Structure formats: structure tokens, C-alpha cells
Amino acid sequence: MAQIIDGKALAAVVRSEVAAEVQKIQAQGGTVRFAAVLVGENPASQIYVRNKQRACEQVGIAFELHTLPATCRYDELADLIRQLSADKKINGVLLQLPVPVAVVGDRLSEILNLIDPRKDVDGLTVANLGLLVDGNVGLVPCTAQGVLYAIQSVCPDLTGKNVVMIGRSRIVGRPTSLLLTNHNATVTVCHSRTRNLAEHTRQADIVVVAAGCPKLLTADMVKKNAIIIDVGINRLPNGKLAGDTDFENVAKVATAITPVPGGIGPLTVAFMLKNIVVAYRQQNCL
Numbered sequence: 001m002a003q004i005i006d007g008k009a010l011a012a013v014v015r016s017e018v019a020a021e022v023q024k025i026q027a028q029g030g031t032v033r034f035a036a037v038l039v040g041e042n043p044a045s046q047i048y049v050r051n052k053q054r055a056c057e058q059v060g061i062a063f064e065l066h067t068l069p070a071t072c073r074y075d076e077l078a079d080l081i082r083q084l085s086a087d088k089k090i091n092g093v094l095l096q097l098p099v100p101v102a103v104v105g106d107r108l109s110e111i112l113n114l115i116d117p118r119k120d121v122d123g124l125t126v127a128n129l130g131l132l133v134d135g136n137v138g139l140v141p142c143t144a145q146g147v148l149y150a151i152q153s154v155c156p157d158l159t160g161k162n163v164v165m166i167g168r169s170r171i172v173g174r175p176t177s178l179l180l181t182n183h184n185a186t187v188t189v190c191h192s193r194t195r196n197l198a199e200h201t202r203q204a205d206i207v208v209v210a211a212g213c214p215k216l217l218t219a220d221m222v223k224k225n226a227i228i229i230d231v232g233i234n235r236l237p238n239g240k241l242a243g244d245t246d247f248e249n250v251a252k253v254a255t256a257i258t259p260v261p262g263g264i265g266p267l268t269v270a271f272m273l274k275n276i277v278v279a280y281r282q283q284n285c286l
């Protein structure tokens with residue numbers, strides 16, 4: 001039976017490091033301030049934003065929530081993002097996704113890129129994604145950092161490991177594949193158009209799955225003693241949360257596996273907090 005990678009416990013370590021950093025900054029008279037932007041009333045987004053608020057408050061980061069109705073115009077959202085990016089008191093800015101299509105249409109990338117890259121704690125601007133291509137010196141997307149941290153908790157050195165990344169989204173799959181490549185893994189990116197997914201996953205020492213499909217990764221697709229990182233968050237018809245793996249059966253084959261909930265989710269929030277402090281330090285040349 002696989003070791004269960006306890007994302008909550010790992011996240012607690014990261015959060016306590018962040019809290020200590022924030023205390024140091026406060027002792028020097030500084031305030032770390034973060035602004036989240038929420039458009040519309042998507043219930044899941046409201047929960048995510050509330051969790052982020054609670055997490056910020058627990059480590060001493062001042063939190064501001066800016067809301068706009070789902071009926072707002074693109075320009076109103078753009079103005080708000082520009083205003084927060086220009087505000088010297090604010091160190092981190094995050095636009096909660098998804099943004100209603102009625103507001104952004106096909107201009108999501110454009111709106112994300114209005115965030116000052118130095119405040120882009122989600123790491124989703126082209127500037128930060130470009131820095132990741134360059135060797136990970138900017139603000140790195142939080143989920144990608146969470147995935148790396150979870151892997152390193154059971155496998156500190158990724159050098160030469162074969163990784164299959166299932167998913168190629170801007171928010172998870174692509175940045176994670178880049179970050180793991182920067183750590184000397186050999187990464188294969190698979191996606192919805194990949195032929196014979198199982199042929200790829202069966203070769204992998206590590207499988208990271210971020211597809212949003214419950215039970216996509218089954219036990220017969222996994223090499224014995226592989227490490228499985230499940231990023232997926234799916235709400236099942238019975239109301240329960242599940243990831244993208246057939247957890248019970250995959251855990252019989254794997255050497256280590258992250259659960260859902262309690263795996264990558266808490267780590268993602270912890271690394272958002274870390275990015276806010278990194279952003280503060282960079283802005284204040286510390």
C-alpha cells in the first residue's frame with residue numbers, strides 16, 4: 001500500500017515558514033498586503049477566495065477583497081486590475097478564475113497580463129511564465145510549486161526521473177512541466193489529444209495528473225512503485241470531492257500518492273502565501 005503524501009502537513013510547514021517571514025517584516029515596520037479580485041458569484045470561487053482570506057489572515061498578511069458583478073464590463077475589470085497593480089501599498093494581486101465569459105470573452109490572457117508581473121502571485125502573466133522557461137527565477141505558479149514540494153517530500157532528487165504530466169493548461173500542466181524540467185526530470189506532457197495515454201503513463205516514475213476527469217488514471221496505467229500526484233478536484237454526483245485517479249486501486253500499485261482532498265490543494269494555497277512574501281521582498285529589494 002502506497003505512502004499517502006499528507007498535503008495538509010506539508011502545507012503547515014510552508015505556512016509556518018511564511019508566518020515567520022511576515023513577522024520579521026512586521027518587526028521592521030512593514031505590512032504585507034494582498035488583493036484578490038472576484039468577478040461574479042460562482043459558489044466554488046467564493047469558497048476559494050474565502051479560504052485564501054483565512055490563510056492570509058493566519059500568517060499575518062493583510063487581505064483585501066475586490067468584487068465586481070458578473071454583469072460588469074471588461075473595461076471596469078481592467079481598470080480595477082490596473083489600479084491594484086499601481087497601488088504601492090499592495091504587494092500581491094490575484095484574479096480569481098474562472099472569470100465569467102460574458103465579461104472577458106476571449107481576452108482572459110489580456111486581462112491576466114495587466115497584473116504587474118512583480119505582484120502576479122499566481123505566476124500566470126507571460127512575464128512570469130517566460131521567466132519559468134528561462135529557469136524559474138520569477139513568481140512560479142502556486143500549484144506547480146505544490147506539486148514539486150509534494151514529490152520532493154518522497155523523492156528529493158528528480159534528476160533523470162521519467163515524469164508524465166497529464167494536462168497542458170496554462171495554470172497547471174504547462175508550468176508544472178517546465179518546473180519539473182528545470183529540476184532535471186524528463187517530462188512527457190500528455191493531454192486530451194494524446195494517443196494511448198496508458199503507454200506513456202506505464203513508463204513513468206512519477207505521474208502528475210491535472211485533467212479534471214474522475215478516475216482517469218487507473219491501476220493498470222501505473223508502473224509498480226511509481227509516485228502519483230493528483231491535482232484534480234472533481235465534485236462527484238454524491239457531493240463528495242475526488243481527484244483524477246482511481247485512488248483505492250492506484251494506491252495498491254504506487255509507492256506514494258497524494259489524496260484528494262488534503263493533497264495538492266492545501267499546498268497550492270501555502271505557495272500562494274509564499275509568493276506574496278517573495279513579491280514583497282522583491283518589491284522592497286530585501
Ligand code: NAD
Nearest residue numbers: 143167168169172191192210211212231232233264265268
Ligand atoms: P483545464 O480544463 O484547463 O485543463 C485540463 C487539461 O487536461 C487539458 O490540457 C486537457 O487536454 C487535459 N485532459 C482532459 N481530459 C483528458 C483526458 N481524458 N486525457 C488526457 N488529458 C486530458 O483544467 P486545469 O485548470 O488545468 O485543472 C485541472 C484539474 O486540476 C481540475 O480538476 C481543477 O479543478 C484542478 N485544479 C486543482 C488545483 C489545486 O490546487 N489542487 C489547482 C488548479 C486546478
